[in-house]
Amino acid sequence: MSNMVRYTPVVTLYVFLACGAIQAAPTSCEGLAKLALPATTLKTAESVPAGSFTPPGNGPIANLPAFCRVAGMIKPSADSDVEFEVWMPSTGWNGKFEGIGNGGYAGSIGYGAMGAAVAHGYATASTDTGHHAGTTDAAWALGHPEKVTDFGYRAIHETADKAKAIIRAFYGDPVKRAYFSSCSNGGRQALMEAQRYPADYDGIIAGAPAYYWTHLLTAAMWDMTATLNDPASYIPASKLPAIEGAALQACDALDGVKDGVIDDPTMCHFTPSTLLCKGADSDSCLTAPQVAALEKIYSGAHNVKGDQVFPGFSPGGEAGGTGWGGWITGAAREKSLQHAFGTNFFEYMLYSDAKWDYHTFSVDRDMKVADDSLAGKLNATNPDLKKFKDRGGKLIMYHGWSDAAIPPVATVNYYKNVVSKMGAKDTSSFVRLFMVPGMQHCGGGPGPNVFGQGAVTGGDPEHDVDAALHRWVEAGKAPEQIIATRYKGLAPSSGVARTRPLCRYPQVAKWNGTGSSDDAANFTCTDRGVAAK
Numbered sequence: 198m199s200n201m202v203r204y205t206p207v208v209t210l211y212v213f214l215a216c217g218a219i220q221a222a223p224t225s226c227e228g229l230a231k232l233a234l235p236a237t238t239l240k241t242a243e244s245v246p247a248g249s250f251t252p253p254g255n256g257p258i259a260n261l262p263a264f265c266r267v268a269g270m271i272k273p274s275a276d277s278d279v280e281f282e283v284w285m286p287s288t289g290w291n292g293k294f295e296g297i298g299n300g301g302y303a304g305s306i307g308y309g310a311m312g313a314a315v316a317h318g319y320a321t322a323s324t325d326t327g328h329h330a331g332t333t334d335a336a337w338a339l340g341h342p343e344k345v346t347d348f349g350y351r352a353i354h355e356t357a358d359k360a361k362a363i364i365r366a367f368y369g370d371p372v373k374r375a376y377f378s379s380c381s382n383g384g385r386q387a388l389m390e391a392q393r394y395p396a397d398y399d400g401i402i403a404g405a406p407a408y409y410w411t412h413l414l415t416a417a418m419w420d421m422t423a424t425l426n427d428p429a430s431y432i433p434a435s436k437l438p439a440i441e442g443a444a445l446q447a448c449d450a451l452d453g454v455k456d457g458v459i460d461d462p463t464m465c466h467f468t469p470s471t472l473l474c475k476g477a478d479s480d481s482c483l484t485a486p487q488v489a490a491l492e493k494i495y496s497g498a499h500n501v502k503g504d505q506v507f508p509g510f511s512p513g514g515e516a517g518g519t520g521w522g523g524w525i526t527g528a529a530r531e532k533s534l535q536h537a538f539g540t541n542f543f544e545y546m547l548y549s550d551a552k553w554d555y556h557t558f559s560v561d562r563d564m565k566v567a568d569d570s571l572a573g574k575l576n577a578t579n580p581d582l583k584k585f586k587d588r589g590g591k592l593i594m595y596h597g598w599s600d601a602a603i604p605p606v607a608t609v610n611y612y613k614n615v616v617s618k619m620g621a622k623d624t625s626s627f628v629r630l631f632m633v634p635g636m637q638h639c640g641g642g643p644g645p646n647v648f649g650q651g652a653v654t655g656g657d658p659e660h661d662v663d664a665a666l667h668r669w670v671e672a673g674k675a676p677e678q679i680i681a682t683r684y685k686g687l688a689p690s691s692g693v694a695r696t697r698p699l700c701r702y703p704q705v706a707k708w709n710g711t712g713s714s715d716d717a718a719n720f721t722c723t724d725r726g727v728a729a730k
Contacts, residue, residue, distance in 0.1 A: 221365065221366065221369050222369055223366075223367060223368055223369035224366045224367055224369075226242055226243065226244045226265035226266075226267075226285075226287075226367065227242050227243065227244065228242070229242040229265070229267050229363060229366060229367060230242035232362070232363065232366050234269075234359050234362055234363075236271055236272050236273055237269055237270070237271045237272075237359055238269055238270050238272075239267060239268070239269040239363075240268050240269050240270065241266065241267065241268035241269070242265070242266075242267050243265070243266050244263070244264075244265055244266075244287065245261070245263065245264050245265070245266050246263055247261060247262050247263040248260075248261065249261070250266075250312075252282075252306070252308040254305075255308050255309075258308060258309065258312040260316065261312055261315065261316060262286055262287065262288075262289070262315065262316060263286070263287040263288070264284050264285055264286050264287055264315050265284070265285045265287060265367055266282065266283075266284055267282065267283045267284075267285075267363050268280070268281070268282045268283075269281060269282075269359070271352070271355045271356070271359060273347070273351055273355055274343040274346070274347075275343070276341055276343040276344060277327055277343055277344065277347050277351075277352075278327055278328070278344075279324055279325070279326065279327040279347055279351075279352045279355060279356070280306065280324065280325045280327075281306070281322060281323065281324040281325075281352075281355075281356045281359065281360070282306055282308075282311065282322065282323060282324075283320065283321070283322045283359075283360045283363045283364065284311050284312075284314070284315045284320070284321050284322075285315070285320040285321075285363075285364060285367050285368070286315055286318055286319075286320070289318050290318060290319075290320060290368060291317075291318035291319060292370070292372070292373035292374065293318075293319050293320070293372065293373060293374045293375070293376065294319065294320050294321065294322070294357075294360065294361060294364060294372040294374070294375040294376070295314040295319040295320070295321045295375075295376050295377070295378070295653055296321070296322060296323075296353070296356070296357050296360070296375065296376070296377040296390075296397075296398065297310045297311055297314070297321060297322065297323035297379065298353070298377065298378070298379020298380070298382070298383025298384075298386045298387060299323075299324075299325075299326055299379070299382055299383055299386065300332055300379075300380070300381045300382050300383055300639075301331075301332025301333055301381070301382055301538070302330060302331075302332055302333065302334060302335045302348070302382070302538075302541065303324075303325060303326040303328070303330075303332070303348060303382065304325055304326070304328055304329055304330035304331060304332065304334065304337070305325050305329070305330075305332075306323045306324065306325050307323040308323070310323065310651070310653075311323050313653055313654070314653045317653045317654070317655045319653055320360070320364045320367075320368075320372070322356050322357070322359075322360035323356070324352050324353065324355075324356040325352075326347055326348045326352040326353065327344050327347035327348060327351075327352050328344055328347075328348070333534065333537035333538055333541060334541060335541035335542060335544075335545040335546050336541070336545050336551075337545075338545045338546045338549075339545045339549050339551065340549055345546055345571070345574055345575075346574050348575075349389075349571075349574035349575045350386075350389045350393055350574065350577075353386045353389065353390060354390065354393065354394045354397060357375070357377075357390070357394070357397045357398070358397070361375070374399050374400070374667075374670060374671065375397065375398045375399050375400075376398060376399065376400045376401070376402075376663070376666065376667065376670075377390055377397075377398045377400075377401045377402070378401070378402035378404075378650070378651065378653075378662075378663055378666070379402070379403075379404065379651070380403075380404030380405050380406075380639035380650065380651055381404070381405050381406075381407055381602065381603065381638065381639055382407050383404070384403040384404045384405050384406030384407060384408065384594075385403075385406050385407040385408045385410060385575075385577050386577075387401045387402060387403035387404075387406065387592075388401075388403050388406050388408045388577035388611075389408075389577040391403075391582055391585045391590065391592055392577055392579045392581075392582065392585075393577075395582070395584040395585035395587075395588055395590060396588060398590065399589065399590060399591070399670050400590070400591045400592075400593075400666045400667065400669065400670040401590065401591070401592050401593070401666075402592075402593045402594075402595070402650070402662060402663065402666055403592065403593070403594045403595075404594070404595050404596070404639055404650055404651070405595070405596045405597065405600055405602070405603050405605075405608065405638060405639050406577070406594065406596075406603075406608060406611070407603055408576065408577040408578060408607075408608075408611060409507065409576055409577075409578055409607060409611075410571070410572075410575035410576050410577075411564065411567040411568050411571055411572050411575060411576055412498070412506055412507040412564065412568075412576075413507065413603060413607070414538060414539050414542040414543070414567070415498055415506065415507060415560060415563065415564040415567060416497060416498040416506075416507040416508075416509075416604070417535040417536075417538055417539035417542075418539045418543065418555060418558045418560075418563070419493065419497075419498035419499075419507075419560060420493070420494050420525055420535055421533075421535060421536055421539055421555060421558075422555070422556075422558055423489075423490045423493040423494060424490045424494075424525075424526065425530060425531065425536075425555075426556060427486055428530075429484065429486040429487075430486040430487060430489065430490040431487075431490075431526070431530055432483070432487050432490060432491065432526050433480075433526065434521075434522035434526055434527070434528060435480045436480050436483065436487070437515045437516040437520065437521050437522055437526065438480075438515075438516045439472060439480060439481045439482065439483075440469075440472065440483075440491065440515045440516070440521075441513065441514065441515040441516045441520075443467065443469075443471060443472050444459065444465070444467045444512035444513050444515070445457060445459065445513065447465065447466070447467040447468070447471075447512075448462070448464070448465035448466075448467055448512060448513070449513075451464055451465065452705070452707070452708070453707070453708050453710075454708050454714045456695075456714060456715075457635075457643050458513065458634050458635035458643050458644040459511075459512060459513035459514075459598065459599075459634065459635070460598075460634040460635075460705060460706065461598075461634070461705050461725065462511035462512055462513055462598050462605075463511075463606070463725075464725075465511075465512050465513070467495075467512045469483070469488050469491040469492050469495065470488055470492075472488065472491075473485065473488055493509075494509055494510055494525060495509045495510060495511075495512065496509045497509030497510075497604065498560055499560070500560050500561050500564075501560070501561050506560065506564060507604065507607065508604040508606035508607050508610065509604060509606075510525070510600075510601060510604050511598050511599065511600075511604070511605055511606065513598065513599050513635065513643075514597075514598070514599020514600075514601070514635060514636075514637055514642050514643060514644075515599075515601070517642075517643070518637050518641040518642055519601065519602070519637040519638045519639075519640075519641045519642070520599070520601050520637055520642070521601045523601070524601040524602045524638070525601055534602065535602075536555075539555065540553075540555055542567075543555070543558070543563065543567075546571065547563075547566060547567055547570060547571060548566075578611070578614075580611070580614035580615040580617065580618040580619070581618055581619070582615060582619065582627070582628070583619065585627070586619070586623065586626070586627045589670075590627060591627050591628075591666060591669045591670050591675075592627060592628045592629070593628075593629045593630075593631070593662060593665070593666050593669075593676070594608055594611075594612060594628070594629070594630045594631070595630070595631040595632070595633060595648075595650065595662065595699070596608040596609075596630075596632055596633065597632075597633045597635070597636025597637055597638065597639070597640075597642060597644075597646065598632055598633060598634050598635065598636065598644075599634075599635050599636055599637045599642045599643070599644070600636070600637055600638045600639075601637060601638060602638040603638065605632065608630070608632075609630070609632070609702070612624075612628070612630045612702060615628060625675075626675075629675065629676055629701050629702075630701070630702035631662070631679060631699040631700070631701065631702065632699070632702055632705075633645075633646060633648075633681060633699055634697070634706075636681075639651065644681075644683065644697065645681035645682050645683040645695050645696055645697040646681060646683060647681060647682045647683070647684065647689075648660060648661065648662050648679050648680065648681040648682070648699065649661030649662050649663050649664060650662050650663070658674075658676065659679070659680055660679065660680045660681075660682065661679075662676075662679055665679055676701070677700075677701050677722065678698040678699060678700050678701060678722050679698070679699045680696055680697070680698055680699070680717045681696065681697055681698075681699050681717075682695070682696050683695040683696075683697075694715065695715040695716075696715070696716060696717035697717050697720060698717045698720050698722060700722035700723075701722065703724070703725050704722040704723055704724060704725065705722070705723065705724075705725050706720040706721070706722055706723075707720060707721055707722075707723045708720055709721060
């Protein structure tokens with residue numbers, strides 16, 4: 198038989214379509230219900246009129262343009278049930294696609310972010326990653342390893358893939374640019390996309406990424422055992438203001454501006470023992486067991502040899518908002534978010550044992566089991582981003598220095614690993630990291646913490662990280678700094694309290710010494726260490 202490859206007309210047509218050589222005719226919204234996609238069932242294809250729309254199980258979203266809504270399910274495995282939705286503006290599509298990420302253990306579609314995207318002219322998609330549950334609930338993983346795979350990386354990729362096909366069928370044109378922006382577990386999803394599926398997105402924003410999932414949840418258990426195994430070690434939320442106050446007293450002024458924010462906690466050498474009660478126990482001091490627990494939280498998880506296996510939390514921002522009272526200490530014993538995330542991971546994802554007792558936790562033993570069993574599904578630690586770079590991808594990471602959910606130094610470590618793997622010059626050409634002084638988990642906190650993160654806002658590139666990414670991808674202008682804002686109240690209408698430049702890591706913002714220290718115009722991005730002099 199001849200070795201010559203023979204192409205049938207059907208195969209030839211597929212090749213031309215895949216390469217974009219043939220422009221397909223647009224399909225009506227309702228007609229999309231008949232679109233055949235691999236391992237996918239499309240359940241809904243409907244035209245939604247402009248105005249208010251109430252998605253399934255959610256409240257109404259107002260001020261939406263007319264759009265086409267497609268909802269379906271993807272089954273990449275026999276035990277997969279990945280629900281997803283695609284929303285596409287009926288008119289005025291900007292040619293772009295915005296993927297929406299998930300926080301926590303996912304379990305729901307991000308309708309709010311989808312509404313913001315479609316309102317700004319984007320086609321958009323979101324997924325529940327294969328299960329229905331609250332963000333701290335991982336019981337769905339019990340006995341379902343394929344669902345863990347879907348949560349880990351498969352559902353986000355499958356959704357992007359199917360969404361692009363639906364968008365192309367609806368408009369008759371392919372997506373011109375694709376973007377993904379999310380925080381926390383969504384930041385982990387973002388890095389997973391850049392590492393595993395570099396062709397899915399042209400621009401990616403990874404905020405406070407939970408990329409080292411197995412070690413992050415190990416560290417959560419470390420903190421729990423430090424504060425809960427001995428009842429005397431528990432630190433009540435009522436003592437957090439004293440801890441934050443002592444940290445600020447030690448380190449706030451190191452950057453030359455005393456403003457209630459520690460700009461660079463890595464330069465801070467706060468000693469918890471300074472809070473040791475000299476007399477009776479009170480909310481203004483710590484007992485000896487509480488001091489020991491606090492030192493462990495700051496130092497990070499260590500193995501039996503004394504080696505750090507995950508960074509600790511940074512001083513500053515312990516009280517208020519989404520600080521330690523919610524994440525680490527909780528409103529009461531065993532009521533913290535760390536407790537919820539940590540126990541759910543080890544009980545349901547790792548050991549498939551709802552009766553697993555965290556009091557038996559061992560860093561060395563349980564982290565090894567987690568790494569051996571689930572690192573390949575859940576961790577996005579690969580620093581080799583060459584394929585993403587080579588196809589022109591751009592990546593922006595950000596993390597708040599006062600984050601009480603994910604230690605900010607972990608993101609710095611990943612960035613350094615990328616630099617080590619790819620070289621400083623190559624990394625600089627497609628990756629930017631912005632550390633945010635005083636910001637807690639994905640937002641909030643005492644520092645300027647609003648810079649367009651988390652959703653398409655249509656802002657300007659100087660103050661909006663999403664707009665800065667788009668300009669980098671589409672115009673080749675890399676962001677050197679982004680101006681963050683702190684408002685007097687929750688809404689911009691309350692007025693601006695303070696602005697501050699977020700500098701491209703490893704630089705930090707240094708006050709020029711004149712003018713208001715609440716005005717970003719009076720700061721210059723400079724090398725770390727110089728700002729402290």
